[in-house]
Amino acid sequence: MxxxxxxxxxxxxxxxxxxxxxxxxxxxxxxxxxxxxxxxxxxxxxxxxxxxxSCVEPLLTKMVDAFCTVLHAWPPELELIDHLREAYTPVLDSSSDEDVDAVLSVVRLTHHEPALRAAYLMLRERAEDALADVLGPRLDLPADAIEVRVQAAAMSAVLRVATDDVAQASAEGVTKETLEGHREQMASAVSQVLRGLSQKR
Amino acid sequence: MxxxxxxxxxxxxxxxxxxxxxxxxxxxxxxxxxxxxxxxxxxxxxxxxxxxxSCVEPLLTKMVDAFCTVLHAWPPELELIDHLREAYTPVLDSSSDEDVDAVLSVVRLTHHEPALRAAYLMLRERAEDALADVLGPRLDLPADAIEVRVQAAAMSAVLRVATDDVAQASAEGVTKETLEGHREQMASAVSQVLRGLSQKR
DNA sequence: ACATTTAGTGGCAGAGAGTGCCAACAATCG
DNA sequence: CGATTGTTGGCACTCTCTGCCACTAAATGT
Structure with missing residues (x-):
């Protein structure tokens, strides 16, 4: 097969x-x-x-992969926050509503189901490597350099908080505003830690 | 009992x-x-x-608690990096060598044992709340404000990377230099993300 | 076209994880 | 001393997850 x-x-x-x-x-x-x-x-x-x-893995992976794809397309000359605003919406629109609902419901579930939370955190940690692959070149460093891993971890963590937040907010159905709020939430959270990054360059 | x-x-x-x-x-x-x-x-x-x-929990909790105690004693006028250099060493010295070894070996184990890694990540996430309690007042915000949670998550994530790094480095026995390296690793990692924080203030 | 290999599937038995229940036991209190 | 309360250990049981094998179907060789 x-x-x-x-x-x-x-x-x-x-x-x-x-x-x-x-x-x-x-x-x-x-x-x-x-x-x-x-x-x-x-x-x-x-x-x-x-x-x-691990049943939640495929669905969540789909979400993470979508984000990573957007991230890989981040052009060097653009600020990340602008790139997200521009490229993230079509991705959310392209995936089926049912799956978006399902993913958000999983994230909400993880707050009452420790086993699912653990699986979720493990998945996000795997995604950090992808993040490092993007950030590495930006910092002119190999992806496994400690500075890169630190930045990737920090960014991943703030994205997690933003995601938890929007999942909580969308408990009663998902609206277009919720998802836009998600994108902005992510963008502002990222920009908050990336100040450290831009100074480093 | x-x-x-x-x-x-x-x-x-x-x-x-x-x-x-x-x-x-x-x-x-x-x-x-x-x-x-x-x-x-x-x-x-x-x-x-x-x-x-969850057998690894008590040992790891001991380590996290020790760090949180140091963190709570962080005086407002000092930079975090200086406070760590000053207050962190005695804490490490006061705990038994066996336990320090055990904790480091657990952290190393988590890289080959997914179940332990999951438990470890869950524990660290619980510790984020303690971190938020310290950071909240520093930012003149409630501990559950989104900005505080973002900072706490970022800081916790970089501490995790630093801890993984030192655990890896101390695979062949723990030396005094390893632990001092740990403290410096943490301090520099934290200062890397806290640039965002200090600008925010 | 037919035999053979290959790979996925399902059934069954069993080890180990974890729980509910009860009896035994110790400590505490009147 | 007797009654109460809380901790322990033993037993039986369910559920998760695995090893093994027989079955089926598709792919491949001749």
């Missing part, structure tokens, strides 16, 4: 799992239930996901 | 667990083994620790 097919399958199961998690909690949802909802055997389910909580 | 006694018991079990984790890996260490090593029944062990990975 192709890698791409496998990813699609995982994403599909992920959507079912998240819906069940939101409805009954993580502890109240068994692997068997998720498998049944997704239409695969329990054995196959456990092959796709090593732990129950 | 007093709360303090319970904490001591947890810490004791924690030390045994960490030793076993380092020797055989997390997956290779059963709850029964830890319980036996610590001299309690398996049932009691599971009462003290809801998950196997």
């Amino acid at each position: 192709s890698d791409e097919q496998r990813q699609r399958q995982r994403l599909d199961i992920s959507r079912h799992a998240v819906r069940l998690f939101a409805a009954q909690g993580v502890a109240g949802t068994s692997g068997e239930q998720i498998a049944q909802a997704a239409g695969v055997s329990e054995r196959t389910f456990w092959r796709y996901f090593p732990h129950k909580e | 007093s709360d303090e006694q319970r904490q001591r018991q947890r810490l004791d079990i924690s030390r045994h667990a960490v030793r076993l984790f380092a020797a055989q890996g997390v997956a290779g260490t059963s709850g029964e083994q830890i319980a036996q090593a610590a001299g309690v029944s398996e049932r009691t062990f599971w009462r003290y620790f809801p998950h196997k990975e």
Whole structure:
């Protein structure tokens, strides 16, 4: 089976799992239930996901990847805040509303479900490497230099806070304003720490 | 049983667990083994620790608490970097060498043991609140203001990178220089992001 | 067209994680 | 001393997750 097919399958199961998690909690949802909802055997389910909580991974990864794509397209001459304002909206528009809802609901879930929070934090830490790949060249340093890793970590952390904030704000349905608020939240949070960065250059 | 006694018991079990984790890996260490090593029944062990990975919590918490104590004693007139240089060394000296070793070995372990990494990240996120309590007054803002949370998150993230770095560096035994390097690593990392902070004031 | 390899799937059994329940035991208090 | 309260350990049980194998289907060779 192709890698791409496998990813699609995982994403599909992920959507079912998240819906069940939101409805009954993580502890109240068994692997068997998720498998049944997704239409695969329990054995196959456990092959796709090593732990129950990692069911949220595909959906969240999709969000993180989208952001990383925008980030990679950041032209050198532009301020990051301006680039985000310009390039981030179309990305959000292009993904399906259901998935945006699902992602935000997962982020909200993580505040009451420690296991999901842990999975979320692990995922974000993996995303730091991608961030370092972008920031490294900007600082004329290798991506694994300590200064780069520090900047990437700081930026990732403020993005997490901004994301938590907007997820909380969008508890009652997602509006266009909420998402624009998200973009601005991120932009301003980033600019807050990037003062250190611009001085460093 | 007093709360303090319970904490001591947890810490004791924690030390045994960490030793076993380092020797055989997390997956290779059963709850029964830890319980036996610590001299309690398996049932009691599971009462003290809801998950196997949370065994690392007491030791790590001790480290985080020590840092938070130093942070709370940060006088308003001093730069943070100077305060750390001045007040952090005695704290490290006062804790037992075994525990310092154990903590560093846990941090190193987290790089190969995802479950421990997740526990570690969760712990650090809890510590962000303590950080916000210190930073809030400095910015003349409530501790739950978004700007404060952003700063706390950024600072916590850079401290994590610095800690990972020193843990890696101290793989072959801990020297006095390693620890001083740690303090300087932290100080410089913090000052790197705090430029944003000082401009904000 | 047919045999063979290859890869994914599901079922089953089992180890280990973690919980509920109860009996035993110790400490505390009247 | 008896009653109460809180901690412990043992037992049985559920659920998570894995190893193993048989089954199916697609791809490949001849």
